[in-house]
Amino acid sequence: MAAEILEAIMLVCFGLSWPMNALKSYRARTAAGASWQFLTLICLGYIAGIAAKFCSGSISWVLAVYFINLACLAVNWGVYFRNKKLDAAEAAEKQAAA
Template structure:
């Protein structure tokens, strides 16, 4: 039963990432976002994955949700750096 509730927690957190990715794609700006915050979330998901890999029970279905969230947060972090580059290009163009 604890695995089920852990899965619900990870899914609840994970619902926000696709929405955040879409927002990052559409806005094309990194303003208002924090790479440090996103990296800390990545570290948390990595720790969850390591916990599942080293558990005596073996892998459970919750592992899949940790990996999915890790992938989505990684995509969002990549978009942050892309958008930061786009912000810098816009700033350079505006200065001219």
């Protein structure tokens, strides 16, 4: 039980950063400085954690925290692709004006 609580604390600490990151990126309106590779690695890490829960048979309430974090990462992906689109539109405007 203590291990589950510690794991959940770790996941909540990481998980709280994703909404803050999404909001910061949304306000920035650019994908500059964002990394799809980083987001991919984080997603793979959470998926591995979920798989480990299933493989070890230790499915518990902590699994829900993994899925919440993945949902927050999905929002980050959405903001990333939105910002890439905004960057492309701005580049096209600059090219048309030149």
